[in-house]
Amino acid sequence: GAGVSQSPRYKVTKRGQDVALRCDPISGHVSLYWYRQALGQGPEFLTYFNYEAQQDKSGLPNDRFSAERPEGSISTLTIQRTEQRDSAMYRCASQSIGNTGELFFGEGSRLTVL
Amino acid sequence: KNQVEQSPQSLIILEGKNCTLQCNYTVSPFSNLRWYKQDTGRGPVSLTIMTFSENTKSNGRYTATLDADTKQSSLHITASQLSDSASYICVVSAENSGYALNFGKGTSLLVTP
Numbered sequence: 001g002a003g004v005s006q007s008p009r010y011k012v013t014k015r016g017q018d019v020a021l022r023c024d025p026i027s028g029h030v031s032l033y034w035y036r037q038a039l040g041q042g043p044e045f046l047t048y049f050n051y052e053a054q055q056d057k058s059g060l061p062n063d064r065f066s067a068e069r070p071e072g073s074i075s076t077l078t079i080q081r082t083e084q085r086d087s088a089m090y091r092c093a094s095q096s097i098g099n100t101g102e103l104f105f106g107e108g109s110r111l112t113v114l
Numbered sequence: 115k116n117q118v119e120q121s122p123q124s125l126i127i128l129e130g131k132n133c134t135l136q137c138n139y140t141v142s143p144f145s146n147l148r149w150y151k152q153d154t155g156r157g158p159v160s161l162t163i164m165t166f167s168e169n170t171k172s173n174g175r176y177t178a179t180l181d182a183d184t185k186q187s188s189l190h191i192t193a194s195q196l197s198d199s200a201s202y203i204c205v206v207s208a209e210n211s212g213y214a215l216n217f218g219k220g221t222s223l224l225v226t227p
Contacts, residue, residue, distance in 0.1 A: 033215055042120075042219025043203060056214050091157060103148070103205075103215075105157035 002026075004094050004106035012112045013082055021077045021109045025094030029104070032075050033095075034067055035059070036088040043091075049075060082113045117141045118206050120218035127225055131194055135221045137187040137204030145209035149178050149189045152201045152220070161189070161202075194225045 005024040013019050025032050034046040045059040051072040060066070064082075069075040079086055091108040095101045117140045127133050137147070146165045150158035162171045162178040164187070170179045175198075177190045191198055204218040 035217060042201070043217040045215065045217050048214065102160060102163075103158075107157060 004092060004104050006090075006092060006106035006109050008109055009107065010110045010112075012114065014114050015083060016081055018078065018080045019082055019111060021079075021090050021111070023075045023077070023092035023094075023106060025073065025075070025092070026096075026104055027073075029094035029096050030072075031095040032069060033093045033103075034075070034077050034090065035093075036090045038088045044088075046077070046090075079111075082111075084113045087111055087113045117216045118204055118218040120202075120204050120221050122221060123219075124222040125224070127194055127223070129194060129196055129225050129227050133191050133194060133223065135189040135191075135202050135223070137189070137206075137218055139185050139187075139204075139206045139216065139218075141185075141206040141208050141216050143209045144182060144185070145207040147178075147180055147187050147207070148205045149176070149187075150203045150205060152203055154200070158203055191223075196225050196227065199223060199225045 007022045011019055031050050033048040035043045037043050047057040047060055047067050048055055049069040052069050064080045067077045089108045089110050091106055093103045093105045095103050119138045121136045146163055148163045149161040151161055152158040161173050161176050164171050164180045166182050175192045180187045201220040201222050203220040206216045208214050
């Protein structure tokens with residue numbers, strides 16, 4: 001696609017439900033990053049992939065969070081048994097091959113857990 | 115442990131004044147450092163990216179400096195405008211097989227009339 005696409009843009013869910021957030025990076029981009037921002041807070045790194053391989057998941061808050069990128073393109077961030085503290089803007093970014101390439105950010109998925 | 119520390123956390127300045135934002139990092143081995151501007155509710159927009167060999171880079175009224183020896187960077191904003199009000203985020207990348215990104219928590223800048 002022309003840019004990084006995330007869906008859904010907005011998700012309201014009840015505590016205890018599972019949610020899946022999708023990131024469709026720019027075609028051909030090797031690296032894909034997930035991070036989140038609570039309202040008024042700075043970004044918090046979650047995890048990232050090079051191709052289909054998850055390189056670092058140390059930022060995932062706990063084992064309710066998981067991410068995959070099975071074919072090295074679209075990625076899904078899954079949050080199981082959501083809690084109110086999970087409410088945040090979840091953003092992904094993709095980068096072409098190489099480390100100094102421009103990062104392209106998606107518009108984010110705003111998750112609200114009631 | 116956060117490997118990128120930004121200061122100040124927030125800043126208020128008068129329109130037309132200059133300001134400097136700081137980013138200190140411990141990321142190693144260093145690959146590059148980026149500054150982003152993020153307007154409220156929007157995604158980050160790239161201002162500059164600097165590699166090890168670059169000491170300074172400008173983008174209009176924004177000038178970033180990098181001291182790789184002390185592991186410090188600054189973003190200087192000249193003749194601030196109301197539209198400069200935003201969060202400024204420093205992102206440092208490590209040179210390893212994974213190219214991890216390390217995000218600072220940002221500096222929130224408010225420019226007032």
